[in-house]
Amino acid sequence: MAADAPTAQGAPEPLFQRLCLIGVGLIGSSIARVARARGDIARTLVVTARSQATLDRVRELGLADVVEEDAAKAVEGADGVIFCIPVGAYAEVMARIAPHLAPGAIVSDVGSTKGSVVRDLTPLLPKGVHLVPAHPMAGTEHSGPDAGFAELFEGRYTMLTPLAGSDPQAVQKIAELWRRCGSMVETLDPVTHDKIVAIVSHLPHLIAFTICSTADDLAEETKEQVLKFAAGGFRDFTRIAASDPTMWRDVFLNNREALLEMLGRFVEDAHALGRAVRWGQADYIEDRINRGRKIRRGLIERHQA
Amino acid sequence: MAADAPTAQGAPEPLFQRLCLIGVGLIGSSIARVARARGDIARTLVVTARSQATLDRVRELGLADVVEEDAAKAVEGADGVIFCIPVGAYAEVMARIAPHLAPGAIVSDVGSTKGSVVRDLTPLLPKGVHLVPAHPMAGTEHSGPDAGFAELFEGRYTMLTPLAGSDPQAVQKIAELWRRCGSMVETLDPVTHDKIVAIVSHLPHLIAFTICSTADDLAEETKEQVLKFAAGGFRDFTRIAASDPTMWRDVFLNNREALLEMLGRFVEDAHALGRAVRWGQADYIEDRINRGRKIRRGLIERHQA
Numbered sequence: 001m002a003a004d005a006p007t008a009q010g011a012p013e014p015l016f017q018r019l020c021l022i023g024v025g026l027i028g029s030s031i032a033r034v035a036r037a038r039g040d041i042a043r044t045l046v047v048t049a050r051s052q053a054t055l056d057r058v059r060e061l062g063l064a065d066v067v068e069e070d071a072a073k074a075v076e077g078a079d080g081v082i083f084c085i086p087v088g089a090y091a092e093v094m095a096r097i098a099p100h101l102a103p104g105a106i107v108s109d110v111g112s113t114k115g116s117v118v119r120d121l122t123p124l125l126p127k128g129v130h131l132v133p134a135h136p137m138a139g140t141e142h143s144g145p146d147a148g149f150a151e152l153f154e155g156r157y158t159m160l161t162p163l164a165g166s167d168p169q170a171v172q173k174i175a176e177l178w179r180r181c182g183s184m185v186e187t188l189d190p191v192t193h194d195k196i197v198a199i200v201s202h203l204p205h206l207i208a209f210t211i212c213s214t215a216d217d218l219a220e221e222t223k224e225q226v227l228k229f230a231a232g233g234f235r236d237f238t239r240i241a242a243s244d245p246t247m248w249r250d251v252f253l254n255n256r257e258a259l260l261e262m263l264g265r266f267v268e269d270a271h272a273l274g275r276a277v278r279w280g281q282a283d284y285i286e287d288r289i290n291r292g293r294k295i296r297r298g299l300i301e302r303h304q305a
Numbered sequence: 306m307a308a309d310a311p312t313a314q315g316a317p318e319p320l321f322q323r324l325c326l327i328g329v330g331l332i333g334s335s336i337a338r339v340a341r342a343r344g345d346i347a348r349t350l351v352v353t354a355r356s357q358a359t360l361d362r363v364r365e366l367g368l369a370d371v372v373e374e375d376a377a378k379a380v381e382g383a384d385g386v387i388f389c390i391p392v393g394a395y396a397e398v399m400a401r402i403a404p405h406l407a408p409g410a411i412v413s414d415v416g417s418t419k420g421s422v423v424r425d426l427t428p429l430l431p432k433g434v435h436l437v438p439a440h441p442m443a444g445t446e447h448s449g450p451d452a453g454f455a456e457l458f459e460g461r462y463t464m465l466t467p468l469a470g471s472d473p474q475a476v477q478k479i480a481e482l483w484r485r486c487g488s489m490v491e492t493l494d495p496v497t498h499d500k501i502v503a504i505v506s507h508l509p510h511l512i513a514f515t516i517c518s519t520a521d522d523l524a525e526e527t528k529e530q531v532l533k534f535a536a537g538g539f540r541d542f543t544r545i546a547a548s549d550p551t552m553w554r555d556v557f558l559n560n561r562e563a564l565l566e567m568l569g570r571f572v573e574d575a576h577a578l579g580r581a582v583r584w585g586q587a588d589y590i591e592d593r594i595n596r597g598r599k600i601r602r603g604l605i606e607r608h609q610a
């Protein structure tokens with residue numbers, strides 16, 4: 001790739017002249033940290049966020065060359081703009097920045113849903129601006145600019161969901177950005193993406209939130225004992241459930257169809273297993289448990305566990 | 306405690322003269338390892354299991370003083386006997402060993418359910434033999450004699466569920482055994498025990514098995530992609546779901562009532578959250594997510610997370 005070609009000084013040419021991150025929480029600040037550490041992602045890194053507190057913190061941490069309060073100003077002159085905010089906020093932010101996007105700029109994102117991103121951003125996209133939606137399959141249950149770290153994306157997949165008419169060069173540039181973040185890049189369509197993340201990520205989070213709120217509804221005395229003796233599997237669920245409410249509310253609402261489909265299947269299966277427990281159907285129970293183990297073995301074989 | 310008094314040589318007197326472990330998988334072999342390492346738990350450690358392969362392995366690992374194929378023989382002359390087998394096998398094994406139990410012997414166990422243990426063992430208990438059911442709240446997804454380790458119980462709770470008429474000295478001896486394993490000991494009644502573990506352990510396992518089998522039912526192509534991109538929460542569930550099928554089948558069948566009660570509540574709550582997703586009830590979704598976080602904070606405050 002031309003972007004990899006070393007300059008006269010031996011340092012490769014930065015991918016972007018002026019890269020603007022909109023939102024600088026766990027994901028945005030991790031990209032910023034990689035960009036600062038490598039130097040070959042953006043010549044100038046611009047960061048914007050919603051609150052003054054976050055902007056101040058970004059300055060303290062030295063995460064960007066330019067910290068800009070106003071998103072519209074932040075994107076001016078940028079050849080790359082990455083949405084790193086909850087997916088429910090995209091349409092409103094895009095409406096504000098669209099008139100200020102530079103011709104030829106690439107707009108990308110890191111959102112956990114992709115159908116909604118295409119739905120919300122495409123109608124507002126100025127002519128000559130390229131949209132390349134992306135989703136790094138990496139995260140933790142923490143949020144905010146202090147939660148990020150440069151190694152977050154290493155060895156993890158990033159999914160690109162370019163549109164049919166996407167500019168191949170723009171797609172290549174975003175793919176290269178993620179490779180420089182240490183990620184393995186895969187391309188797929190938004191519908192398939194949303195179906196897969198519904199089962200590997202969104203349903204597990206919905207389940208974790210649910211079991212924790214089920215526990216929270218227990219009578220006070222039982223709840224105290226649950227907290228005391230939480231070590232048996234429940235604790236793992238509470239870790240997942242510690243994730244940011246706004247982000248997850250937006251994810252659920254913006255992957256509604258695939259999530260409800262997977263939830264429906266899951267609840268059917270849970271009912272069937274519960275029924276087998278009620279009626280003492282030992283073979284059925286063992287069979288379902290063994291299928292779970294099979295999936296685990298599949299992950300181990302693929303070095304994903 | 307008298308049991309703690311050092312002998313003339315300065316080494317404390319062993320708790321049991323002859324301690325027999327029935328079953329030597331993850332939990333049994335971990336107790337054996339602690340007993341070997343400390344020397345103050347059993348003067349003579351006897352181990353029995355079902356298969357020749359396990360007995361051979363126990364000999365190779367040097368986990369016991371006596372390795373005995375026949376459970377009835379193994380318990381002869383023992384002042385302590387601990388069931389370390391799946392709870393569904395208790396009644397059958399107890400029927401075989403009961404005639405061979407020494408007068409005054411203490412029978413205990415490590416099973417994950419406690420109502421069933423009282424139900425299955427009490428009717429077969431010879432006069433003068435003491436029953437002290439116990440459950441160490443510690444485990445991993447691995448099983449067999451190679452899976453155990455001496456630190457398994459350190460800093461974890463062990464729950465004792467003595468019966469109304471239990472001999473206090475027998476209860477104290479089992480409590481001391483678990484303290485010597487590094488455990489914190491709590492006493493509660495079997496019904497409360499079963500209710501708590503239903504939500505902190507059994508339901509999370511049932512859910513993990515279910516979501517894995519839901520994934521296993523997906524069309525081949527989607528399943529491949531699920532395995533590939535499993536990193537988003539799902540992977541944590543597959544770890545829990547890797548646990549032993551026989552053990553978990555027995556746990557589910559022997560904590561039926563409490564488990565079905567908790568499963569019922571959980572499914573109701575999952576339906577309610579799904580309904581809120583369907584109808585776009587953002588506030589409801591956030592509220593449920595926040596309750597999950599509250600539980601997590603509760604754990605962190607209690608140093609359980």
Ligand SMILES: NC(=O)c1ccc[n+]([C@@H]2O[C@H](COP(=O)([O-])OP(=O)(O)OC[C@H]3O[C@@H](n4cnc5c(N)ncnc54)[C@H](OP(=O)(O)O)[C@@H]3O)[C@@H](O)[C@H]2O)c1
Pocket residue numbers: 022023024025026027028049050051052054055084085086087089093110111112113135136137138139140141142143144145147244247251
């Ligand atoms: N967390 C994960 O595990 C994960 C993994 C993969 C992808 N993602 C996706 O990455 C995106 C960001 O997630 P994150 O975990 O980095 O979130 P985060 O740590 O909570 O940070 C969110 C950032 O977005 C800004 N923001 C929030 N609402 C906004 C609004 N209405 N307008 C403008 N800015 C707003 C916040 O600014 P202030 O701080 O000023 O409020 C903050 O800088 C989401 O779309 C999420 O789906 C997350």
Ligand SMILES: NC(=O)c1ccc[n+]([C@@H]2O[C@H](COP(=O)([O-])OP(=O)(O)OC[C@H]3O[C@@H](n4cnc5c(N)ncnc54)[C@H](OP(=O)(O)O)[C@@H]3O)[C@@H](O)[C@H]2O)c1
Pocket residue numbers: 327328329330331332333354355356357359360389390391392394398415416417418440441442443444445446447448449450452549552556
């Ligand atoms: N695993 C956990 O996380 C955990 C935590 C707390 C409590 N527990 C409880 O601890 C007990 C043992 O679990 P574990 O994880 O140690 O299991 P494990 O690793 O699978 O070992 C089970 C042991 O029981 C023996 N066994 C199995 N079925 C038997 C039968 N029908 N008759 C006689 N012996 C039999 C096995 O002998 P062979 O090897 O010869 O077949 C093996 O030695 C269970 O009651 C479980 O509920 C488990």
